[in-house]
Amino acid sequence: MTTVADMQHVGRSVARLDGPAKVTGTAPYAYEQPVSDPLHLYPVRSTVARGRVTSIDATAALEVHESVRVLTAENAHDLSASVPGDMRVLQDDIVHYHGQFIGAVLGATPEIARHAADLVRVSYEPADHDTELRADHPDRYAPEGIHDGSIVTDVVDGDVDAGLRGADVSVDLSYHTSGQHHVAMEPNTAVAIWDVVDGADHLTLYDSNQGAFVIQLFLAPMLGLTMAQLEVISPFVGGSFGSKTIPRPLHVLVALAARSVPGRPVKFALARRHTFVGTAYRSPTIQRVRLGARRDGTLTAIGHDVVVQTARFGEYGEPAAVSTRMLYAADSRSTTHRLVRLDVSMPGMMRAPGEAPGSFAVESAIDELAAELGIDPIELRIRNEPTVAADSGRPFSSRDLVWCLREGASRFGWAGRDPAPRRRLENGWWLGTGVAAASYARQHFPPSSATVRALVAGRYRVELAASDLGTGTFTILTQIAADALGVALEDVDVAIGSSALAPAVAAAGSMGTATWSEAIVGTVEEFRTTHGDAPAVGAHTTATPRPSADHEAFAMHAFGAQFAEVAVHADTGEIRTRRLLGAFDAGRVVNPLMARSQLVGGMLMGLSTALHEHSVVDHRYGHVVTDDLASYHVASHADVPEIDAFWLGTPDPHYSVLGTKGIAEIGIVGVAAAIANAAWHATGTRVRSLPITLDNFLTTEAAPSSSRSTR
Ligand code: MOS
Numbered sequence: 001m002t003t004v005a006d007m008q009h010v011g012r013s014v015a016r017l018d019g020p021a022k023v024t025g026t027a028p029y030a031y032e033q034p035v036s037d038p039l040h041l042y043p044v045r046s047t048v049a050r051g052r053v054t055s056i057d058a059t060a061a062l063e064v065h066e067s068v069r070v071l072t073a074e075n076a077h078d079l080s081a082s083v084p085g086d087m088r089v090l091q092d093d094i095v096h097y098h099g100q101f102i103g104a105v106l107g108a109t110p111e112i113a114r115h116a117a118d119l120v121r122v123s124y125e126p127a128d129h130d131t132e133l134r135a136d137h138p139d140r141y142a143p144e145g146i147h148d149g150s151i152v153t154d155v156v157d158g159d160v161d162a163g164l165r166g167a168d169v170s171v172d173l174s175y176h177t178s179g180q181h182h183v184a185m186e187p188n189t190a191v192a193i194w195d196v197v198d199g200a201d202h203l204t205l206y207d208s209n210q211g212a213f214v215i216q217l218f219l220a221p222m223l224g225l226t227m228a229q230l231e232v233i234s235p236f237v238g239g240s241f242g243s244k245t246i247p248r249p250l251h252v253l254v255a256l257a258a259r260s261v262p263g264r265p266v267k268f269a270l271a272r273r274h275t276f277v278g279t280a281y282r283s284p285t286i287q288r289v290r291l292g293a294r295r296d297g298t299l300t301a302i303g304h305d306v307v308v309q310t311a312r313f314g315e316y317g318e319p320a321a322v323s324t325r326m327l328y329a330a331d332s333r334s335t336t337h338r339l340v341r342l343d344v345s346m347p348g349m350m351r352a353p354g355e356a357p358g359s360f361a362v363e364s365a366i367d368e369l370a371a372e373l374g375i376d377p378i379e380l381r382i383r384n385e386p387t388v389a390a391d392s393g394r395p396f397s398s399r400d401l402v403w404c405l406r407e408g409a410s411r412f413g414w415a416g417r418d419p420a421p422r423r424r425l426e427n428g429w430w431l432g433t434g435v436a437a438a439s440y441a442r443q444h445f446p447p448s449s450a451t452v453r454a455l456v457a458g459r460y461r462v463e464l465a466a467s468d469l470g471t472g473t474f475t476i477l478t479q480i481a482a483d484a485l486g487v488a489l490e491d492v493d494v495a496i497g498s499s500a501l502a503p504a505v506a507a508a509g510s511m512g513t514a515t516w517s518e519a520i521v522g523t524v525e526e527f528r529t530t531h532g533d534a535p536a537v538g539a540h541t542t543a544t545p546r547p548s549a550d551h552e553a554f555a556m557h558a559f560g561a562q563f564a565e566v567a568v569h570a571d572t573g574e575i576r577t578r579r580l581l582g583a584f585d586a587g588r589v590v591n592p593l594m595a596r597s598q599l600v601g602g603m604l605m606g607l608s609t610a611l612h613e614h615s616v617v618d619h620r621y622g623h624v625v626t627d628d629l630a631s632y633h634v635a636s637h638a639d640v641p642e643i644d645a646f647w648l649g650t651p652d653p654h655y656s657v658l659g660t661k662g663i664a665e666i667g668i669v670g671v672a673a674a675i676a677n678a679a680w681h682a683t684g685t686r687v688r689s690l691p692i693t694l695d696n697f698l699t700t701e702a703a704p705s706s707s708r709s710t711r
Helices: 019-023 110-118 160-165 212-222 249-260 272-276 355-373 377-383 401-412 473-485 512-531 592-611 671-683
Strands: 039-045 051-057 069-072 101-107 121-126 155-157 169-177 189-197 200-207 230-233 266-269 285-293 299-311 332-342 424-426 429-441 450-454 460-463 492-495 540-543 557-569 575-585 642-647
Touching: 039 069, 039 110, 039 249, 051 101, 069 249, 101 110, 101 249, 160 285, 160 299, 160 332, 169 355, 189 249, 200 212, 200 249, 212 230, 212 249, 249 266, 285 355, 299 355, 355 377, 355 429, 355 592, 355 671, 377 401, 377 429, 401 429, 401 557, 401 575, 429 575, 429 671, 450 512, 460 473, 460 512, 473 492, 473 512, 512 540, 557 671, 575 592, 575 671, 592 642, 592 671
Parallel strands: 039 266, 200 230, 299 332, 460 492, 575 642
Antiparallel strands: 039 101, 051 121, 069 101, 155 332, 169 285, 189 200, 189 266, 285 299, 424 429, 429 557, 450 460, 450 540, 557 575
16 A cells, blocks of 8 residues: 655645735636626526527527627537436426526626526426425336435335334334535626637636536536546635535526637636526425334334425436444444435435435434434444444444543533523523534545646655645645655645546545545556655656555444534524534544634534525426525624634544545534434423424423424
């Protein structure tokens, strides 16, 4: 196995190397790339949720300004036949969802384009639509696989019904989480230039994404281009959370628009409103959790059944029950997923797909079981700590969940907690504390490549198509490269964010650091073997080192324990989180400063999920109503409580070359359950539907403390 002998930089809190460029406004994001004489794109979007476009009248739009051009299914170029349903933009007259791109208006300025787009008149032949996910929806079905299709839909081991009947204590509960959108600070943007040189097409795409190579790989064939004919450039990215992982309809729209004006750049920045349709979102979930246990707390039966939505023309299944398969053991276990096709845009990956909503249900149910059993919820989890992954029987590469629970409890001040709910009333606020376990699986990602070059004066350049979403990739890859090469930080230039560089996986699935470090460390090793310790200037090596992690031998996950203290106002029901503390088993940490930001950021997003975020759909019209930041609430300054994260830091040599685990997603997992559990401890009211809003608590006074409310 490749190793790094001497770590001088890995493990240090190096400040962001790209920080000065960002705060001085000199770091060019996709939309800011200098291009000359661009046209600006404003989309025309459907105002019905299902049906056909019968006519588009662009007469008034074209009169706005001589620069205006209108692109529709009538005059757009054909895409290749194999393009998946959601990406068949401007190919026919069919409307699949409200807000679908049905045209593009180009103009010399953004204002001209927008004004002209407003004047495009569209007629429809609407059809009945259905946008409402229901647990008993008659069309629910079991897909071939969930997530990207690679995860088994159902795992059934033993008879859960019999297990529950034979249990000393059991719970059978339903949970609901609302749809969520990513709302990254930088909306999805792209600038496209379609050149025709000597009869050959070439598309340059400045694009905000999580991985330039991945966008190139999937988008090129849709546009009928070879890999060499599509260059994707995205050096700086302002957040994503999964919304920029793979090509979305906007990429096809801007590419088709650019193709209609060869040589002329076309700029497309989605308005905030546009990011709520067609850039993916987290499906609402309906989850049933059944747990059976012996008096001593030993789990004997676990059932976790999930219903989520997908689009009519494509399939993505939020894998909400998957982590339940390995987290706790029981004699009989069943985890299932059902999808319902609705007249909606494609759901997709959002931070901790599966684990985030799944942990809300399971970790709430564990808390409810603990209360039924009269066992402390931390103790109940520790009593059920498995020795191997319950689904695969494989040993864990490392699993320090018990450390997280115990050390977290100690730092949080759990000892002496009165287990009974509704006991602490201070200054008109009911106070309570809650806990939840967290896990996030290591993904099966293909290996990444890297290039190492010797520059003058003993300096090096390391290149790969990695991506920095604002998380610190530039900085940590420089730390890793410097240690692998045995030089100072100043002696390494790291280049990322372009498909012209060595192919690399996207910044997704919490796998960036693990995968890219493997590419860098292995390529440096090969570079040394080839060129020695004193390489000639210009000497270079590109390699794709073999991945070191063995999925057959180990179950690999990051773990964590989330602690929350909340206050619920006795009169108004207003709920505030007062404290959040996360304890994590995340392997070796490359940069504590940035790791803390990642983990705390994830926890805040968990708080936001618990109390604020709600993509409300008006089912009469089938559109997302809360499609701006005034109505789609994300946690802001006033919502940020006392918050901290800490970690064990022990390297896991089976997980990745440097012993790092992923930290991008584990932070969000379990937070919503910890807050809901704390809200119950404060008030005696169980809220099983996210987000938790004040109306849930307005009936507490009248209800007995053991009551269960379900919305
Ligand atoms: Mo992440 S949801 O894998 O981009």
